[in-house]
Amino acid sequence: MTDRYAVIGNPIAHSKSPLIHGMFAEQTGQRISYEAIAAPLDGFAATIARLRAEGYKGCNVTVPFKFEAYALATELTPRARAAQAVNTLKFDGETILGDNTDGAGLVRDIEHNIGVLLEKKRVLLMGAGGASFGVVLPLLTTYAQLTVVNRTVGKAQQLAATFAAHAHIAGLGYNDLQGQHFDVVINATSTGLSDELAPLPDDIFASPALAYDMMYGRDTPFLRFARAHGAQTADGLGMLVEQAAEAFYLWRGVRPDTTPVMAALHLQK
Ligand code: ATR
Numbered sequence: 001m002t003d004r005y006a007v008i009g010n011p012i013a014h015s016k017s018p019l020i021h022g023m024f025a026e027q028t029g030q031r032i033s034y035e036a037i038a039a040p041l042d043g044f045a046a047t048i049a050r051l052r053a054e055g056y057k058g059c060n061v062t063v064p065f066k067f068e069a070y071a072l073a074t075e076l077t078p079r080a081r082a083a084q085a086v087n088t089l090k091f092d093g094e095t096i097l098g099d100n101t102d103g104a105g106l107v108r109d110i111e112h113n114i115g116v117l118l119e120k121k122r123v124l125l126m127g128a129g130g131a132s133f134g135v136v137l138p139l140l141t142t143y144a145q146l147t148v149v150n151r152t153v154g155k156a157q158q159l160a161a162t163f164a165a166h167a168h169i170a171g172l173g174y175n176d177l178q179g180q181h182f183d184v185v186i187n188a189t190s191t192g193l194s195d196e197l198a199p200l201p202d203d204i205f206a207s208p209a210l211a212y213d214m215m216y217g218r219d220t221p222f223l224r225f226a227r228a229h230g231a232q233t234a235d236g237l238g239m240l241v242e243q244a245a246e247a248f249y250l251w252r253g254v255r256p257d258t259t260p261v262m263a264a265l266h267l268q269k
Contacts (some may be wrong), residue, residue: 004055005034005251008047009062012036016265017060020244023264024256032057032252044068048089048096058090058251060244066100066130073098082137082163085130088247099250102131103138105243106186106214106236111142113238113262116184116210118142124182126198126222127189128155128171131214133162135188140167147182149174151189151198174199181206185226187213192220205231216240237265 007017013036021034037059039047044065051059061069069086070076077099080086086098110116121144125132128150136159139146146169150156153173160171183206191198192215205211211226216236223233241258249255 001031003032003057003251004051005032005058005060006037006051006056007034007060007062008037008039008044008065010038010041010064012038012062015062016240017062017244020241020261020265021248023261024245024248027260028248028252028254028256030252030254039065045072048072052091052096056091058088058247060247061087061089066134070098072096079103079137083134085134087134087243088250090251097250099247100134101243101246101250102239103135104246105239105241106135106212107138107142108242108246109234109238110184110210110212113242113258114210114212114232114234118144118184120145121183122181122206123147123184123186124149124177124204126150126185126187126200128152128159129188129190131188131190132159135186135214136163136169137166139186140169144184146170147172147180149177149198174201177201177204180204182209184210184212185231187211187215187220187222192218192222195221197221197225200225202229205229208232210234212236214239238262241265 015036018034025032066085074096080098080100083100088099090097123144125148148156149172156171160169209231211231211233213220214236226233245258
């Protein structure tokens with residue numbers, strides 16, 4: 001019996017998830033299939049209903065359906081509840097379990113693959129949209145000192161207030177960053193898509209510092225700015241592989257080795 005999984009998004013054609021999960025399955029000897037499915041913008045719930053009826057065991061969910069997946073889940077993991085968004089669904093009888101593995105993937109990539117331990121580090125998270133919400137709780141569990149900065153200051157303050165019960169987070173505007181330095185700066189804004197750069201001060205990076213762009217597959221203005229100001233840089237490819245590994249673990253109870261998968265994807269670039 002081959003268990004079936006899929007990633008659902010719109011658009012979805014360029015997703016690397018089928019390739020990644022295919023490599024995980026081969027490596028671990030798990031008999032699964034994994035395909036990319038484009039759901040119509042108004043057809044996410046219907047697509048999930050179809051997959052469940054056809055006996056699929058779960059799926060990954062990407063843009064723009066992560067909030068709908070959150071609403072559809074009948075049970076949520078704490079990190080999905082905190083993210084208010086779901087990127088992984090597991091179907092089990094009547095239960096639709098919603099999880100969010102994005103933040104765990106980010107933390108694992110930074111700490112394990114790149115080798116920067118986040119405890120006590122001054123971490124700046126840029127953006128206060130869905131991408132930021134998705135990673136805040138796992139970032140806080142590392143005991144990093146977290147600051148969130150956003151163009152619309154009110155949204156950064158709102159995000160900080162949402163997580164105030166877990167830890168103190170500062171919610172700031174870009175003007176408030178003058179004179180502050182950070183060990184790790186994470187770009188969770190959508191600026192890379194439009195080749196824009198958020199107004200970071202020139203001396204934002206401590207020495208040494210890591211600049212991490214959650215987007216992958218393109219050299220963003222943020223990464224160029226970071227390199228020009230002496231920071232080590234990383235794009236989000238490692239996060240993509242690690243969030244997939246975390247989803248694979250949720251479904252199959254087996255943790256794949258991400259190192260050869262990362263190497264294979266780097267060769268593809
Ligand atoms: P996502 O779900 O990918 O986070 P989003 O909810 O639309 O998408 O959020 C995009 C984020 O990028 C927001 O934090 C946005 O800032 P605002 O809340 O002020 O809109 C940020 N962003 C987009 N363009 C930006 C720019 N040119 N400079 C700074 N921040 C920008």
